[in-house]
Amino acid sequence: MASSSERVDLDGNQIKPITICMIGAGGFIGSHLCEKLMNETPHKVLALDVYNDKIKHLLEPDNLPWHGRIHFHRLNIKHDSRLEGLIKMSDLTINLAAICTPADYNTRPLDTIFSNFIDALPVVKYCSENNKRLIHFSTCEVYGKTIGSFLPKDSPLRQDPAYYVLKEDESPCIFGSIEKQRWSYACAKQLIERLIYAEGAENGMDFTIVRPFNWIGPRMDFIPGVDGPSEGVPRVLACFSNNLLRGEPLKLVDGGQSQRTFVYIKDAIEAVLLMIENPARANGHIFNVGNPNNEVTVRQLAEMMIQVYSKVSGEQTPETPTIDVSSKEFYGEGYDDSDKRIPDMTIINKQLGWNPKTSLWDLLESTLTYQHRTYAEAIKKVIAKPIAS
Numbered sequence: 001m002a003s004s005s006e007r008v009d010l011d012g013n014q015i016k017p018i019t020i021c022m023i024g025a026g027g028f029i030g031s032h033l034c035e036k037l038m039n040e041t042p043h044k045v046l047a048l049d050v051y052n053d054k055i056k057h058l059l060e061p062d063n064l065p066w067h068g069r070i071h072f073h074r075l076n077i078k079h080d081s082r083l084e085g086l087i088k089m090s091d092l093t094i095n096l097a098a099i100c101t102p103a104d105y106n107t108r109p110l111d112t113i114f115s116n117f118i119d120a121l122p123v124v125k126y127c128s129e130n131n132k133r134l135i136h137f138s139t140c141e142v143y144g145k146t147i148g149s150f151l152p153k154d155s156p157l158r159q160d161p162a163y164y165v166l167k168e169d170e171s172p173c174i175f176g177s178i179e180k181q182r183w184s185y186a187c188a189k190q191l192i193e194r195l196i197y198a199e200g201a202e203n204g205m206d207f208t209i210v211r212p213f214n215w216i217g218p219r220m221d222f223i224p225g226v227d228g229p230s231e232g233v234p235r236v237l238a239c240f241s242n243n244l245l246r247g248e249p250l251k252l253v254d255g256g257q258s259q260r261t262f263v264y265i266k267d268a269i270e271a272v273l274l275m276i277e278n279p280a281r282a283n284g285h286i287f288n289v290g291n292p293n294n295e296v297t298v299r300q301l302a303e304m305m306i307q308v309y310s311k312v313s314g315e316q317t318p319e320t321p322t323i324d325v326s327s328k329e330f331y332g333e334g335y336d337d338s339d340k341r342i343p344d345m346t347i348i349n350k351q352l353g354w355n356p357k358t359s360l361w362d363l364l365e366s367t368l369t370y371q372h373r374t375y376a377e378a379i380k381k382v383i384a385k386p387i388a389s
């Protein structure tokens with residue numbers, strides 16, 4: 001690790017070590033952020049979560065080079081009086097805690113709304129009252145559907161970026177009707193963004209809002225039946241990884257026509273570190289963090305993952321590589337989808353000079369190598385186990 005005296009921010013000022021209260025530190029993004037902070041910076045982390053499996057390698061044993069700079073606090077922010085004290089002890093709070101898997105949005109809308117709005121309220125309140133800086137994780141899903149998706153299918157305007165590129169300070173947030181409970185998550189995230197923005201405007205709270213656009217990589221979600229419930233439905237990377245590990249067809253929801261841009265977690269974490277260490281450039285801003293060059297349909301993603309997995313595992317591609325399923329069958333009543341998500345990069349480029357580097361093929365190759373190494377043996381054992389009668 002570089003010594004603190006050598007480290008400077010984007011304006012050439014020395015970066016002073018700070019204490020960060022990271023809520024949701026045990027999740028996918030939190031685990032990568034903790035790793036980055038321990039490996040490359042002198043900052044201290046108070047890591048809050050109900051789980052710590054994904055950061056265990058950073059907490060034990062006692063002789064790790066960053067020993068004493070990361071402390072895990074097992075707590076649920078819904079009901080824990082330690083939260084305010086931990087925020088007060090820190091210079092910066094980063095809130096990652098959320099229910100954020102689409103399978104939950106329409107089936108557990110109450111938990112989704114409570115987790116993404118109600119449970120975040122005390123965090124915002126304590127930061128505002130104690131003059132602490134907050135970096136809050138929102139989502140690209142606050143944009144909802146693109147304007148272009150409402151145009152006739154053959155309209156040439158659908159090809160015009162003005163109708164689909166998502167801009168932090170211009171694009172509207174367009175959600176489906178209330179019975180489409182998919183939008184419970186996006187709506188709760190939008191309202192917490194508005195509240196944080198208002199705390200900034202009315203009470204001068206220092207904040208940064210992050211809108212991740214499909215960050216993917218190792219440790220994302222879980223593999224059903226191995227390190228998560230067998231009937232659980234994680235996000236697409238883990239769903240497709242699970243299918244590949246089991247030699248099953250990949251399931252394409254409603255034909256796999258939706259489009260996404262995927263960014264490698266390690267690229268995205270570079271952006272978050274720039275936000276942490278350049279408060280004067282990041283405060284008061286909402287940032288899209290994604291890779292506009294990595295756009296594919298979900299069907300194309302499936303096809304690429306099949307090819308990459310075959311390369312890294314040495315296994316033949318399955319005879320039936322994909323099957324179509326309806327969203328009602330896969331997610332249940334009330335599911336809806338974002339059609340297309342291309343982030344505009346102007347603001348993050350101007351403020352932080354950040355650009356993603358990793359191509360979709362490369363990020364899938366390193367991620368699927370990890371998935372194969374971590375899960376292939378465990379899956380074989382699960383498959384070999386006789387089903388209890």
Ligand code: NAD
Nearest residue numbers: 024026027028029049076077097098100137139212214215
């Ligand atoms: P994750 O589920 O892996 O991590 C969230 C963590 O928060 C989990 O470890 C969970 O245990 C913890 N948590 C949830 N509720 C808690 C509570 N009440 N008390 C304490 N801990 C709690 O998800 P992630 O992918 O790391 O996402 C982190 C944030 O980024 C979320 O706010 C999510 O909405 C947002 N986001 C992520 C993506 C992405 O591409 N990964 C996309 C859009 C938005």
Ligand code: UDP
Nearest residue numbers: 102234235236237239251252253258298337
């Ligand atoms: N999807 C799919 N098959 C799966 C899992 C997801 O076709 O096994 C689709 C899903 O309908 C959506 C896209 O993949 O169109 C991305 O889903 P994800 O859960 O990663 O989250 P989202 O990007 O929608 O927030």
